[in-house]
Amino acid sequence: MSVIERLRERPRVHTGFAAPSRRVPSTVAHISGLALAVVSPGLALSGVIEIITGGDGAWPLMISAALFATVGSIAWFGTRLGDVSARVVFASVAWSWLLVSVLGALPFVFARTFQQEGLNRWVEVGDAIFESVSGYTCTGSTVLTKLPDVGDSNPEIGRGVLFYRQLTQWYGGMGFVQLVITVLPTLGTKAMGFMGAEAPGPTTDRLAPRAADTAKILWIVYAGVSLITALGYWIAGMSLFDGVNHAFSTAATGGFSTYNDSIGEFDSVAIEVVAIFAMVVGGSNFALHWLALRDPVVHFRDHEFRCYILMLIGASTAITLMLVAGDEVGGFGESLRAGVFNAVSLGTSTGFGNAQGAGSTGDFVLWAASPLVILLILMSVGGMSGSTAGGVKVIRVRVLLGLGQRLVFRARSPRAVLPLKLGGDVVTERVINHVSVFIMAYLALVVGGLFAVTALGGELEESISAVIGSLGNMGPAFGDGGPTATFQDAFPAPARLVLAALMLIGRLEIFAVLLMFAAPYRSLAAVVPRRRVG
């Protein structure tokens, strides 16, 4: 019996009323295929924009769209859902992400976006993968040195390609697997597992009885936030194209911009204020935004949101005061502008910069150590769970603080029963364990990543900030990788690939990536002929 026949023979998991089929059961291939397919319309749209604006990157985008659609459809229609145990669910999500974000580099490769005088072809491909992974994981670190300035009449990169680059973040922000769930009716009760595997944070909010409806609601809210942000940018003075592009990046807390100097290119307080509000919204739980339609003050009833806002206000104030005290960027107004924007940008894991070129007030790499240290702490913490932000997440840090407090109480009263309460709700021991293990693994990854990146030639300051930034999907680093520079200046090519891997691990919150290799192996092992005992 061949392996394919064996695969077909495997017991079927009934997840609905679908008719029996002869498709090969493979959850990983099924979900990954559909994920590729849902990204292809975005690629096609970018191609259309490239054609309309007269760029020369239309065919790479169109070919990529066709490739995504074909490969995705084959994988989708050729397979059906198989094992949907937790580990396979995690593995499917991780494989979808790996495939989409690595294959997402194809348009850049075809369009030679990263071509440079004297640059090795393989390094160019590596850079394309880095950019794509950075986009889909909403990190926003870039190696693109050819971005235009405002009013550049003859940009080196077509508008369609730039649009696709921004769109990658939008897909990754809420997660394309979540998008898959909205169109996949056969998942049934397992859909929540897929959402949990992709969504940031230790828990997933259920907004409707059916998980698919929850996913739909979240995507609708996400699209709504993006739309309002785009309008806000437009009203504040951006062109419609720029507004939409930056809205993709802001709602997804990604951080890519279509310009060299990011938001700083516009040098407009109004645009920065819109960006600050939108980043705060993007970094908070989207389920709360939905609930706020019925209960306008629901945000402030949420303990995590209160901590998140307090963190942002505290950090902004501290940085502003430090900048004023150190006379770093000029008067109070400039300090406030630079302090609040950068605190929010890094505290929500967005990574926009408001520096108008290297050495200007918003270029935080030139600040003294104290405000930078606050930024580094913000980069580690990240946004709320259930948001599009990265990092450890506010809720986990809050649980950690609660645990620390509890340990001191326990040392004084060893037999006391001390449930950990956040905002009146008891945190279960299971969640506490999950958080503990997550942070331990996170720490191990920071140290391991730091060794890897420095061993490959990174300097310590750049490496430590980039490793924390990549794991937390932030964007800029310190030193030579700052907001007005690219990672091409700061890290050698192999180190950039390590950082890309860290971005993916960070976006999927570590465990999914670890399971992606183990689970398919175990599925295969189940069908490969074995010698029976006796």
Add this chain to the structure above:
Amino acid sequence: MVTATRPATQRAKTASTLPLPFGIGLLLGGSVAIFSAGVGFIMDSTGSGPQWGSLAVGVFAIALGLVFTRFRYRGRILPAVAMSMLVASWLGLSIAGLLAFIVSGEFAGAGDALFETVSATTTTGFTTVSDPQLLPPTVRMLRVGLQWVTGLGVLAAGMGLLPAAVSGVELAPRRPLERSKRIVTSLGSAMRNIVALYLLLTTSLIVGYWIAGMSLFDAISYGFSTASTGGMANHANSIGHFDSAWIEYLATAGMIAAGGNLVVVWWAFRGAISPVWKSTELRLYLSLIALGTAIVWIRGAGLSIGDAAFATSSMLSTTGFRAANWGASNGLVHAVLLVGAGIGAMSGSVGSGFRLARVARIALEVRRSLRALLHPYRVEVIRMDGYAVDEDSLRETYGYLWIHLITLTALVAFVNAGGFDVIGTLSLSLSVLSNVGIALNGDRIDNVVLLGGWSQLVAAAGMVLGRMSIYPVLITASGFVRWLARFQPRRAAGSAR
């Protein structure tokens, strides 16, 4: 005499447990002051140095200490109270040291004197003195003497003097000592063996340094400083001043021994090599030293293998001596050495830091959790040194990790170190919390940190927290403000009903 009934002990506990350890601290500090004064009298023929002041402080501290030690407590000692006792004894020692430093008149203000005292009584080794050779011999001896006495106190507290204090804090590994390898059967013999071992280590180092070419005064100073993993030096260039390979090798060996678990050293000394080799922590310690040395040697800018071993053991044992400058090396060398400093020495040693035993436990826990993802119903016991580790004690280790992390983050945020870049601030905070005493400043490494008033206090507090493994300080502070009164188990049970 108080009877050992429960109400009586509870009534008496806050009133009378603390004077005894406080008095012991004063006695130790006073002895160091008198010893330093003696050294000053021998070395300073003019007789007008700070030795008279030091003598006076020593006599005063001993007299006061004798008064305090008359208050004996004979009831049951709860773990939290034992921790407070630890803090009280440290306070006694530090107050005596602080008085001696202030009386010497060598420090610009009380802030500098306090920083120097805390740095000495936490075996850290940071200093505000840019050229210690200009200090009178009395003050130089006072700095290293306080470190040495602190080292002794740390060992005593960790090994058995305050057994209750170590519950949950894991100052010493219980397990490998439990069975045949137990170092002692009673408190008295524990103290005797510990003091003997510590004295033996110190004496061997002093004799070694002397033979290797140091003057007797320097040999004693550096011997004290090495054995206690303190790192205070008599010269601006630390061990590098002597420019002698043999002194460097000796210091490396001394630092490795001082950063090792003293019980392991004891059994190794007794020839029980094979049981000692079963210690997970020892293997980790030696592997990390070997690995760190290899990396620093290969990637360090112009560092010999001796320099690499010296730098690695200086950071991992949290001593903080300097020989060759590794600050000019690349990012990997910095990362390896700073992470080494963060990890720190073995538990049950004089060294400080997060401790290798905890790192080993956390690594094993992460491995177990990853396996549990694949096999959700698997039951796995974490084993160290061949014995299963108790789950409660594991949870306390994770708890300690959180508290350590939170403290480190707070330090990083609040040590507003002027003149340091981001990496400098990170390395300073790490070094303060691990009691290492070396900060990376640009492409230099330095023991001298000139911080402003506020930052100096934060750094001093960080050193105390690091040296005491954080809990005792927090618990003592919380005991003072009665902040925890509402979390008493009695009331929790009542409200549940």
